[in-house]
Amino acid sequence: MENNMMETLSSAMVRAVAQAAQSVVTVWGGRRPISGVVVAPERVLTVDHVLEGDEARVTVEGGHKWAASVLGRDPSSDLALLRVEGLTNPALAVGQDPELGQLVLWVARPDAVMVSHGVVSAVGGPVSMGRGMRGQGQRLERYFRSDAQPYPGFSGGAFINLNGAMVGLGNAGVLRGQGVGIPASLVVETVGLMAQGERRPHPFLGIGSQSVRLPSEGASRRGLLVVSVDPQSPAARAGLFIGDVLLSFGGVALEDTDDLQAQVSRERIGQSFSLEIVRAGTQVTVTLEIGARGEKN
Incomplete structure (x- = not known):
């Protein structure tokens, strides 16, 4: 019975990753590649602190490269929204914010698709942005922490649930060496404002x-x-x-x-x-x- 439960869980994880991977891309905007998530037609969300300018490149499965430009930034949440004209990858479904103890998968594409998994070990906020962040000294109002391993290039990847829906955007720069997620509710709100050229009031x-x-x-x-x-x-x-x-x-x-x-x-x-x-x-x-x-x- 235990083996059946593990097989069922493993199968659910495989399906969730396969579904989310279609919407996770590689972003080149600095000295090293990071990940990004398609959140709307021709729109990719990623972390802001690695982007060195207003232009970037996005690579999808198969190696095709697309030119991208920064449509909006929100340093206080370390989010950046990119415009990628012609990108046809599907937008990733969005779920609810994760709960303490919930199993999550961190799906990223620093080159090929990679996955890390763990449980949500803390839910809180605010937390101060650290050194090297464009929003250094500002406060990230909500975040969650997971024991999922943040490998190089995982920032900008999607934390997903077992249904393959995004519950947060991964960020390895807020708390150095730790897997931190920007909750889905904050992501949706911030993306909506950036798409209109606005910023959340702080x-x-x-x-x-x-x-x-x-x-x-x-x-x-x-x-x-x-x-x-x-x-x-x-x-x-x-x-x-x-x-x-x-x-x-x-x-x-x-x-x-x-x-x-x-x-x-x-x-x-x-x-x-x-x-x-x-x-x-x-x-x-x-x-x-x-x-x-x-x-x-």
């Missing part, structure tokens, strides 16, 4: 900060020391200054930068919150409205 405060101990509280309490304030930013309009120490945001204590980032979500853009701060030894309250990165003031 929350923005306009401050730099670092965690510090509060002298009056000993080692038991920490806050965030403001080390920079961008001109004409939401923080500047709220009256924040370098040297202020942030204690809480909307009633939530702030002890490190992750605490602050967790409160600054895209859904809260345009909303105002009270910010408890210490300025020159005195505790005061200011009101800050979360802005959108790149908005005109």
Whole structure:
């Protein structure tokens, strides 16, 4: 019985990979090849950080090469949408975001089709973009992690379920050496905006900060020391200054930068919150409205 179950699972994996492989291509846009996924007629989605310019080449099964151009980029999710005129490969079906513990297959085409598999070991966000990413310092709002092995060229490949539907786009650059997926829901939303020449709004405060101990509280309490304030930013309009120490945001204590980032979500853009701060030894309250990165003031 156990052998039958394994054979059934193996057959399902083979069918899923065969189905998805038709929509996974090789992308040449930098020093090394990566993978990409056909998401619409003449449209290929891949990772942004490897693309060195606005032109690329796409190779499909059989070795045929197509010229490609960048239609849109979203550095905060490290996604890039390519226009490939004449490409006839089918778009890959999209499934639901994966759940913790779900079996996933990572299908890529750095040259020939390759596959890695594993389970979804973490679902979370936000996470900071690392070095070498075009969106370095920005926050990827949602991601999942898998123990599927990220071989060279796997970035831009598709994480799929056993039905052959994409549940996320693979990225080996967000957390170096780990298999990270951009969830399908975020992929669909971002692709839709890039196709229209738009970008997703990203929350923005306009401050730099670092965690510090509060002298009056000993080692038991920490806050965030403001080390920079961008001109004409939401923080500047709220009256924040370098040297202020942030204690809480909307009633939530702030002890490190992750605490602050967790409160600054895209859904809260345009909303105002009270910010408890210490300025020159005195505790005061200011009101800050979360802005959108790149908005005109």
